[in-house]
Amino acid sequence: MSTLASTTTVTAEPAATAGGRHRIxxxxxxxxxxxxxxxxRIARRNLWVSIFAEHVGFSVWSLWSVTVLxxxxAYGIDPAGKFLLTAVPAALGAVLRLPYTLAVARFGGRNWTIVSALMLLVPAVPMAILLEPGVSYPTxxxxxxxxxxxxxxxxxxxxxxxxxxxxxxxxxxLxxxxxxxxxxxxxVQLVGLAVLATAGAAYPRLVPAVYLPLIVLAALASARWLDNLPDARNEPGALREAAREPHTWVMSLLYIGTFGSFIGFGFAFGQVLQLQFADRFPTPIDAAWLTFLGPLVGSLIRPVGGQLADRLGGARVTFxxxxxxxxxxxxxxxxxxxESFPLYLTGFMSLFVFSGIxxxxTYKMIPAIFRARAVTEGELTGDPEAAERRARRLSGSLIGIAGAVGAFGGVLVNVAFRQSFLTSGNAEAAYVAFIGWYALCFGLTWAVYLRPGPRRLAGV
Incomplete structure (x- = not known):
């Protein structure tokens, strides 16, 4: 997700050469x-290394989804405290999304990928050292x-x-x-399952320890095979302009419902299973073998959502x-x-599937919104190229803002579960809140993008 306009241009050598390596x-x-x-060839090389580095980053971000199991x-932490532990990573991750996006143009894609990979050592190293009974809750x-x-x-x-x-x-x-x-x-949840199955629940520190060499490998691979596009730039004022655009906040709310649900449920699913069906899952390993399934299917099915949006329209698929x-x-x-576990598992798996779709x-809707508006603006102003440039500029900024706001959905999911268990001892209030949010989202999608009328945006 990028706040960079897709019209960004750079100057560079066609291939890396001695003395100018990694500087295109x-x-x-x-x-x-x-x-x-x-x-x-150069783009594909950068893509595969980027995927690996980002994959390791997501795994570190999700460490506490398995650590809490x-x-x-011996740690003396109640369920509400555990849900808080899975909420705070989502909060910081959401806050960092905008500055991380801007950092690519400021420091260079290769340089920032190396730095951001090495920064994963900041949580992973102390976790590998300090995770043991007796560690304080503030720590x-x-x-x-x-x-x-x-x-x-x-x-x-x-x-x-x-x-x-x-x-x-x-x-x-993308x-x-x-x-x-x-x-x-x-x-990371499969890694946690492997640790639970082999070393047992007494060794949570082994999970982050597994990622220490992978983090170093991601940084080394980035240094060896990524390239900088040094003249890439952040469009001045693009974020401010996008923030004044009503579609930015509509799409951000919808993205809370999709990506926020995916990351929030991914962090919370293992805990909820143990709490909801304690008799069926008396030990962490009993829950861990199911925990990874939801995020796995949600990740794998994500491209299907884009393909359906291409064929049927993003707004219709989202609705x-x-x-x-x-x-x-x-x-x-x-x-x-x-207390029906088969129905419960079916319902939760459907939530992961739909969050992935x-x-x-929703990702496909964003450029479609501004492309539709660019057609009208180009006809009114007589300058379709300028309208198209503005559309790309705004859609890039909107994607960056929606990505940051949507990640806060992961916080909301875990806070909803925490409050529900605190007040009633079960998750029913949280599920009611989720139903209400999804109803708001499909109502908003219909009202803004599907309702017949002269102001409806064609092709969204």
Whole structure:
């Protein structure tokens, strides 16, 4: 996700050479000859390294989704305290998304990827040292908050890769980059499951320890194979202009419902299983083998949302997606009341599936909104090229803002679960809140983008 306009241009060498390694000085991805002979190879190399670095970042961001399963009675933390531990990484990750996006143009994509990868050591090293019974709760809160640095990596990675590909290939490249990063959530949970199955629940420090060499490898790979586009720039005033645009805040609310649900449920699912069905999941390993499934299917199905949006329209897919999420949350509520685990699991898996589809469809809506407006503006002003440039500028900024705001949905999900268990001892109030939010989202989608009328934006 990027606040950079897609019209950003740079100057560079067609290929890395001695003395000018990693510094591209002539970059023309829209030139077919340049792309075929030079650009495609360089762009693909940067993409695969970026996916790996972002994947490790997402895994570090999600460390506490599995760490809390290790925190048994010896740590003296109640369920409300554990939900708080999974909320604070989401909060810091959301806050960091905008500055991380801007950092790509300020410091260079390669340089910032190296720095952001090494910053993952800040939470991982002390977690590998300090996680043991007797550690204070404030210390755990600080450690949990620090893992939020991994949430910022997604934004800078998307901003960087956005610059390397021509318009016709951006969707696929950004989809691969996003999907590969999202897979970091189930990956870290599989690592946690492996640790629980082999070393046992007494060794939570082994989970971050597994990632220490991967973090170093991500930084080394970035230094070796990534490139800088040094003249990339942040469009002055683009964020301020986008912040005054009503569509920015509508789409941000919708993204809270999709990505916020994905990351929030990914962080909370293991805890909720243990609390909701304590008899079925008496130990952490009993819950851990299911914990990774939801984030896995939500990550893998994300491209489907984009493909459906291409065929049927982003607003239409998003509308029915939120209807499905409301039904899924209703099924989870019913299953919790009836204590039906098969229905409960079915409902929760549907929430992960729909959150993944919605991530893809809402992402596709954003440029479509401004493309539709550019057509009208171009006809009114007689300058369609200027209208198109403005549309790309605003859509890039909107994606950056919506990505940051949407990540706060992960905080809201965990806070909702925390308050529900604090007040009533179960999660029913949280499920009711989710149903209400999804109903608001599909109502908003219909009212703004689907309701027939002269102001409806065609093609969204």
């Amino acid at each position: 000085t002539d970059w023309r991805p829209e030139d077919p000859t340049f792309w075929r002979t030079t650009g495609a 290790f925190l048994g009675p 755990l809160m600080v450690l949990a908050c620090l893992t939020g640095v991994g949430g910022g990596n997604f934004a800078s990675s998307m901003a960087n890769i956005n610059l390397f590909f021509p318009e016709r290939l951006k969707g696929r490249a 989809g691969l980059n996003a999907g590969g990063g999202n897979l970091g959530v189930p990956a 029915w997606n939120f209807v499905g999420m409301a039904i899924g949350a209703g099924l989870v509520l019913y299953a919790a009341r009836e 919605g991530n893809g469809s």
